[in-house]
Amino acid sequence: MKHLSIFSIFWLFGKLFSLKGNPDKMKVMILGIDGYIGWPLALRELMKGNEVVGVDNFFTRKRVKEVNSESVTPIPSFQQRLKKLKEKTGKSITFYRGDVADPKFFLEVMRREKPDAIVHLAEQRSAPYSMRGLRQATDTMVKNIVSTLNLIYAVKDTVPNAHILKLGTMGEYGTPNIDIPEGFFDIEYNGRKDFLPFPKQAGSWYHWTKVHDSNNLMFANRLWKLRITDVMQGVVYGTRTKEIDQTGLFSRFDIDEVWGTALNRFCAQATVGLPITPYGKGGQTRGFLSLEDSITCLDLALSNPPKEGEYRVFNQFDEHYSVRELASMVQQVYAEAYKKTPEIRSVPNPRLEAEEHYYNPAHEKLAKLGYRRSKELRDEVKIIFRDLRTYRRRIEKLKEVINPRTIWKDSPTK
């Protein structure tokens, strides 16, 4: 419990800003608040007037260093982030440093804080990291699944009516040769009908942890009627949200082969004159959405919680694109803006995945709650380029870690 005492000063400070008694305001606990999505989500909720409590153990910072990489946008320490936040906005976050997979630590935080909603982002989120070898596969399996179990039990024991908003991934579904529904589908088999969870076909140890989490959340809902939103999120790209524009308090932005997602990586390659490198044939199709829209969707889910005892699944993405389409979009936008056409050079695919396939996932539930995308992909890519050009030197230093070295079929037993 040692981190609790270190951070109790923040706790006390946070209490001064307690919003209890105001029914329109929520206390939102963000697990993984130091991450790519956690930080801008915290800014959004604070600016709306909600109280924010954060938990993080800084695993992403540590694990990114492990592969000799770092965020392209310079990220100050979390203490510095809090200080700058206070200077720029006058607002504070109650913060606990610790591991959500540690049941004692986490239960104690929940007992103290009793949030109205908990957003669970605190998981190992890199598919390649989970495929680096048995150690990383085990680490990902244990930490991710145990953290969600701890959350389930802590909510049951402390705030059984609270909303659990859990981040899963569109990658849970894999790429079946039929349409993908939002979580459940009608099925008829041997003359009988039912409404069942859609079969999952994840493609990495990381993606399987999310499937196991979803199963555990569904079961927790059946057992204890917890309110749960399980978000199947597409790949997120971008450097900005409206609160980042207002405050200049950037989130992290990873571009290496382990931690960088496709579009972010392609933009970084074009920025420093490297070829854009789609894997294999490039027909792999995925759902994508901007950081701004990802935060908007999560905020919308928080403002429209599930009914008592409801488990619901949202597919959260805007459009689906093949990796080939993304690469040529990045190429075109760069060429138009900077009068130089980056080369596209396909590299052997380090992953085991279908390179051409059918893909048609549904995504209607968030739209029904009022979600509309805020920007076109092309416009967002222009903004990413503008931001990345400021950090060209930092990207140059990371050139060696962009190209794939984690070969999934060779994942070693060590």
Ligand SMILES: NC(=O)c1ccc[n+]([C@@H]2O[C@H](COP(=O)([O-])OP(=O)(O)OC[C@H]3O[C@@H](n4cnc5c(N)ncnc54)[C@H](O)[C@@H]3O)[C@@H](O)[C@H]2O)c1
């Ligand atoms: N970024 C994407 O494109 C994307 C897409 C689909 C789903 N997701 C999911 O969204 C969530 C957040 O993603 P992100 O991109 O912000 O990841 P991130 O790695 O940038 O952020 C996760 C944060 O959680 C912290 N963390 C990890 N394990 C923890 C633990 N056991 N205890 C306490 N803190 C812990 C990390 O230190 C980090 O700050 C993840 O669950 C990820 O799987 C992300």
